[in-house]
Amino acid sequence: MLRTSGDAAVDRGQFIDGAYDLSGSSRFAAVDPATGETAYWIHEASAEQVDRAVTAARKALKGPWGKLSAAERGAMLRKLAARIAERSADFLRAEIIDTGKPVEMASHLDIPRGAGNFNFFADLAPMALGEAFPMKTPDGGDALNYSLRQPRGVIAVVCPWNLPLLLMTWKVAPALACGNTVVVKPSEETPATATLLGEVMNEVGIPAGVFNVVNGLGAASTGEFLTSHPGVDGITFTGETVTGTAIMKAAAVGTRPVSFELGGKNPGIVFADCDLDAAIAGTLRSAFLNCGQVCLGTERVYVERSLYPQFVERLAATAKKLQVGDPFDKSTTLGPLISAGHREKVLGYYASAKADGAEIVTGGGIPDLEDRFANGSWIEPTIWTGLGDDAKVNREEIFGPCCHISPFDEEDEVVARANASPYGLAASLWTQNLGRTHRLAPQIEVGTLWVNSWFLRDLRASFGGSKQSGIGREGGLHGLDFYTEQRNVCIRF
Numbered sequence: 001m002l003r004t005s006g007d008a009a010v011d012r013g014q015f016i017d018g019a020y021d022l023s024g025s026s027r028f029a030a031v032d033p034a035t036g037e038t039a040y041w042i043h044e045a046s047a048e049q050v051d052r053a054v055t056a057a058r059k060a061l062k063g064p065w066g067k068l069s070a071a072e073r074g075a076m077l078r079k080l081a082a083r084i085a086e087r088s089a090d091f092l093r094a095e096i097i098d099t100g101k102p103v104e105m106a107s108h109l110d111i112p113r114g115a116g117n118f119n120f121f122a123d124l125a126p127m128a129l130g131e132a133f134p135m136k137t138p139d140g141g142d143a144l145n146y147s148l149r150q151p152r153g154v155i156a157v158v159c160p161w162n163l164p165l166l167l168m169t170w171k172v173a174p175a176l177a178c179g180n181t182v183v184v185k186p187s188e189e190t191p192a193t194a195t196l197l198g199e200v201m202n203e204v205g206i207p208a209g210v211f212n213v214v215n216g217l218g219a220a221s222t223g224e225f226l227t228s229h230p231g232v233d234g235i236t237f238t239g240e241t242v243t244g245t246a247i248m249k250a251a252a253v254g255t256r257p258v259s260f261e262l263g264g265k266n267p268g269i270v271f272a273d274c275d276l277d278a279a280i281a282g283t284l285r286s287a288f289l290n291c292g293q294v295c296l297g298t299e300r301v302y303v304e305r306s307l308y309p310q311f312v313e314r315l316a317a318t319a320k321k322l323q324v325g326d327p328f329d330k331s332t333t334l335g336p337l338i339s340a341g342h343r344e345k346v347l348g349y350y351a352s353a354k355a356d357g358a359e360i361v362t363g364g365g366i367p368d369l370e371d372r373f374a375n376g377s378w379i380e381p382t383i384w385t386g387l388g389d390d391a392k393v394n395r396e397e398i399f400g401p402c403c404h405i406s407p408f409d410e411e412d413e414v415v416a417r418a419n420a421s422p423y424g425l426a427a428s429l430w431t432q433n434l435g436r437t438h439r440l441a442p443q444i445e446v447g448t449l450w451v452n453s454w455f456l457r458d459l460r461a462s463f464g465g466s467k468q469s470g471i472g473r474e475g476g477l478h479g480l481d482f483y484t485e486q487r488n489v490c491i492r493f
């Protein structure tokens with residue numbers, strides 16, 4: 001069997017119909033963001049290769065996969081999860097070389113959730129609810145309506161780079177559990193774990209063609225070839241809002257359904273009656289985990305005025321203790337940004353905050369790393385104060401390790417400021433006042449409101465964004481409406 005994984009330096013190409021194809025229309029370098037060095041080469045799938053992948057996926061729908069019961073599919077997905085766990089060292093290494101994320105984070109979050117997503121949806125899919133309605137016919141007879149849930153068909157899964165294995169499996173697991181087949185387009189920055197998963201699919205006997213991977217860029221490349229392919233029956237996408245718009249246009253041809261998890265500009269709201277230690281620790285995580293590259297991350301922090309000076313001082317003190325360095329070192333808590341290009345973008349926001357007159361409480365630049373890491377995409381964790389809500393860094397999604405903190409006086413004021421964004425993905429509220437929690441929960445326009453927590457995930461709960469942060473909800477039974485097609489059967493008897 002062709003192994004793509006153990007050796008992290010091996011090229012990544014396509015995984016189509018159960019076999020690797022290390023060719024493509026062009027190739028580009030995969031750069032390790034911690035060192036700036038080329039780690040391996042990625043081969044860009046041509047339109048013809050994407051067509052082969054979609055055709056393989058369609059054929060697999062009618063093969064042995066299509067004949068399995070939900071329980072049988074579930075059993076295979078549980079085996080897959082067990083195998084991911086057994087090979088976690090391979091997944092960990094692949095993920096860290098692609099992203100630079102600290103081993104401490106990837107070993108506790110990304111890789112276990114990669115396996116966990118398959119276990120969760122293996123258990124959940126057989127619970128997909130149907131409905132039944134007995135009725136009287138106009139002439140006094142009887143009829144019964146009942147619903148069947150069929151797999152939707154071939155699902156295109158288009159993924160971002162920030163949590164590659166976690167976010168890809170979050171979509172592939174329910175798609176497969178419901179009996180679909182998939183063609184995955186990982187981010188061009190992070191193809192390794194998705195490509196490796198093909199090998200594991202083969203190892204546990206998932207039939208060829210059920211899971212396919214095509215690598216390449218987005219617009220005018222593999223991503224667009226896939227989303228505009230007429231053989232795709234539905235598109236699930238996580239990424240930037242503007243990309244969502246482009247994909248939605250592609251999906252409009254053939255009126256294919258979409259499920260979108262998009263960008264955010266998430267507020268953290270801290271009341272003076274909060275548990276301050278918890279609020280500091282939670283806000284620190286929400287602003288800096290994964291070097292700030294989490295869609296749910298907090299970039300705008302509003303603190304009740306009486307607590308404001310103390311909060312700023314304490315958050316800055318903890319941010320200064322973040323440990324930048326070798327992602328494979330267990331004590332590292334802050335890795336590099338995903339790429340030199342993304343660092344340019346984030347540094348542009350750092351410059352914009354400075355030009356707008358922000359007080360730079362901590363950070364603002366590039367840390368000095370030596371030797372092997374001197375050319376990595378490192379950046380300092382940064383906290384600003386003093387800007388108005390209309391400043392660029394308070395309006396646009398930055399996706400870096402930074403936040404702006406400002407004071408507020410009234411509940412109504414902070415709700416209005418938190419909601420004054422075209423995004424509505426997530427918010428964190430820090431208070432010990434239960435009445436306030438219930439008063440504010442219906443008013444904050446987001447898909448997920450965390451109270452006294454952040455990124456605390458129950459996979460049964462709905463997950464998605466309001467406003468320009470998404471379309472539809474995945475998670476629990478909610479996603480099953482996207483991954484299955486309901487058929488109403490009306491029987492007159």
Ligand SMILES: NC(=O)c1ccc[n+]([C@@H]2O[C@H](COP(=O)([O-])OP(=O)(O)OC[C@H]3O[C@@H](n4cnc5c(N)ncnc54)[C@H](O)[C@@H]3O)[C@@H](O)[C@H]2O)c1
Nearest residue numbers: 160161186187218219223224239240243246261262263295
């Ligand atoms: N809401 C969520 O759950 C969630 C989770 C993670 C990331 N995100 C968002 O993702 C963004 C960061 O990820 P990113 O930079 O990889 O996003 P991106 O939108 O640039 O890219 C995502 C994927 O889309 C592909 N793509 C780009 N243009 C395309 C096109 N025209 N047609 C088809 N495919 C195309 C890319 O190749 C990549 O695979 C941030 O905005 C972040 O908020 C959202």
Ligand SMILES: O=C/C=C/C=C(\O)C(=O)O
Nearest residue numbers: 162163170294295296457
């Ligand atoms: O960067 C975004 C994080 C999204 C998280 C999930 O989709 C999840 O936890 O299922």
